Amino acid sequence: MNRQPAADRVHASQKAGRAKVCLIGAAGRMGRRCVRLLEGHPQLRLSAVWLRQGQAPLPLLEAVQSANFADLAEHSDVFIDFTAPPACQHTLPPCAAAGRPYVLASTGLSPADEAAIAQAKGQLALLQAANLSPAVAVLRDLVARAARALPDYDVEICEIHHRHKRDAPSGTARLLAAAVQGTGERAHLVLGRNGAEPRRDGRQIGVAALRGGEVVGEHTAYFFGEAERLEVSHRSSNPDLFAIGALRAACFVLRQAPGHYDMQDMLAQA
Template identity: 30%
Template sequence: MTKILLHGCCGKMGRVISELSKKYDNLSIVAGIDKFGSDNMGYPVFKSLDECNVEYDVLLDFSRADALENLLTFSLKKQKPIVLCSTGYTEDQLQLIENKSKELPIFRSANMSVGINLISMLLRKVAPVLKDNFDIEIIEEHHNQKVDAPSGTALLLADSIKNSLDTETEYVYGRSGSSKRDKNEIGIHAIRGGSIVGNHDVIFAGDGEVIKFTHNALSREVFAVGALKACQYISKVSENKLYNMEDVIGLDF
């Protein structure tokens, strides 16, 4: 049984994860952390990490990027692995995560969907084949309450392409002006509106044909499934390193 401490338990994703976890026989959320508190989550909720006195196996975070330092400090003190699902980390924060992964197992993914991560893996194979004859554009759509743009997922997909190529590429965020498109650009476009859960299109546009990789998240449950899979995975590892969803998927291609 994997015992999970859920940070950000009263947020939208926290509540989805809490409900979904009831369907699993081999894991349990034993406590939650949320500054607003709650008495209807089915487990004890503390307003801060320091107040928590419940034993756990994995700390799962679905909150905000500015909570990172406290989460890492707490995890190092407890010597327990952590699954980071928040987005919007700065370059300095990403470097901090990388550094601390030498001291304890850390899981981080810009998107917890198994489908998105499969697309990311496929893009590394496809992009080098198509790059010379296709222009690459990424469009992402999210709800009007999302605070970071472009999404961490759009950057994950863009980085998968960029890192697979042996030529220099440049990210162009949105498109304006009066000059034509440069061949080495990867366009990244963000749309915010309504209650869109998360849609991503990677477009390879060539002469006479267009190839699209599309992923539509129909509910937040898709991210909750991935997060719980990550908790189960990292609770069994022994090596201090940075893990991601590709480790959980386990495909080698």
């Protein structure tokens, strides 16, 4: 991630009270949790909801609901994006033009989404996280530390999620694989295994995805040595964890200069 120092700035509406939040993906599993948690939040309030073209307004919400970003930017200080499938190739450019801070929590990003991120990150404060759990941020650091300390061990990553999750492997599994890739020669991702294959190459990072039931999320990185195995794991028990993390991230980006931030940046200022 490209990190820039924090700016000592406060949006005008924050001086008058709680900062105004626009939710992108408010009808989804995580979006609905954000709506609930914003009720009575001491620093934030729901002010607007982005609608996809043709999407009906959500009932019982006292918020501006529109597909027009000019309307939404006027009523918002910060955007939180939990869309699935991701919509940031459409939503980031107008936010960047308006200079509004943005929390991107969507996974399964397309090349067009990645291009929009690359273009926007110099124009607004953007926190991008495949997982908004603070413990997963620590997990990433632990996996990278283990990968550096155990360069000859075989690395496999397994993730488990509920049956509703659309992308596989999860963004968090890819995050952990990237942490391993950044430490040495293990750079070849193997997404699942099937059929006859050559002997396992030490440069591989195997990633397996399981789907079933209502599992919130589990991730384990395995380091296999000749006579031992290290497992580093994280298990989520309540999906509210990620919505709470998104609101915390929104408070963080509201006070940052334009740049590309991650959970490590946010935790460093905790």
